[in-house]
Amino acid sequence: MVDNPFAVKSLPLINQGKVRDIYRIDRDTLLIVASDRLSAFDVILPDLIPDKGKILTSISNFWFKKTNQIIQNHLIEDFDLTNYLTEDEIMLIDERYVVVKRLNPLPFESVIRGYIIGSGWKDYLSSHSISGINLPVGLKLAEKFKQPIFTPATKAKVGEHDENISSKKIAALVGKELSTKVEDISHQLYEFAFNFALDKGIILADTKFEFGLDNTGELFLIDEVFTPDSSRYWPLDTYEIGKSPESMDKQFVRDYLETLDWDKKSPGPKLPLEIINKSSNKYQQIKNILCN
Ligand SMILES: Nc1ncnc2c1ncn2[C@@H]1O[C@H](COP(=O)(O)OP(=O)(O)OP(=O)(O)O)[C@@H](O)[C@H]1O
Ligand SMILES: [Mg+2]
Helix, strand or coil: CCCCCCCCCCCCEEEECCCEEEEEEECCEEEEEECCEEEECCEEEEEECCCHHHHHHHHHHHHHHHCCCCCCECECCCCCHHHCCCHHHHHHCCCCEEEEECCEECCEEEEEEEECCHHHHHHHHHHCEECCEECCCCCCCCCEEEEEEECCEECCCCCCCCCECCHHHHHHHHCHHHHHHHHHHHHHHHHHHHHHHHHCCEEEEEEEEEEEECCCCCEEEECCCCCCCCEEEEEHHHCCCCCCCCCCCCHHHHHHHHCCCCCCCCCCCCCCHHHHHHHHHHHHHHHHHHCC
């Protein structure tokens, strides 16, 4: 296991994601701490990216606020942690934690793609379709779709890969009404953030959302939103159809890893210091552009 300098001991750890540690505050409330871990190809790398967890938390909180008009989210603001954690612990996780409503996550990730890239490009090359959506022939790498497409994916267990599934399968999982609602809200969220980022000279190529239900069946946006871990951000000025875009997100590390002879199985390789620092700078850079 990668060492975790941001672990707290005063609350029970109930779940550890690839990036986040989830603690139970009470039956309805969770503390989520974003570590500096980086996962690529679903493997947690042995190195930490300095300040990554703080930057992700700040970007995500920024977007949660901005998208509140479209959908409510899991954040509980101004929660007093002093009854639960020591002062040292609160200082340790400063800027990298959120207190949230504990919700029941829907069993899939809601992906919206505005451009063809990544696993979508691979699926397209082999089948001319992504998640059961047939696409026109002749699309080029990084080309913009006429309309953004909804390509949900299963949430893989640790060590396994997410898999694209069709909207039909989503409807079978959670019912037609809820699946349509999730698809519709995902499109609205993407459109909003796409336009916002474009104004700042950034292309939001694709993104992934998670949703959860409370006990009365109300829908909430959960997890993280429009971070450079869950989204692809490209600079507009160097974007060219047919060319692999310059990335301002974790694609930068994936690109480096692709140059290695690594089978993409755990354990992941150590990163050179230069790649670690550059990656940390990229996270900071996209935050500065978007959130100022
Ligand atoms: N409000 C919430 N209620 C319950 N669970 C939540 C809530 N918000 C987020 N989660 C869950 O917490 C975990 C977040 O951890 P993390 O982002 O590290 O997960 P991961 O999915 O393993 O990693 P990756 O994002 O790289 O796929 C996810 O399993 C997510 O579903
Ligand atoms: Mg996650």
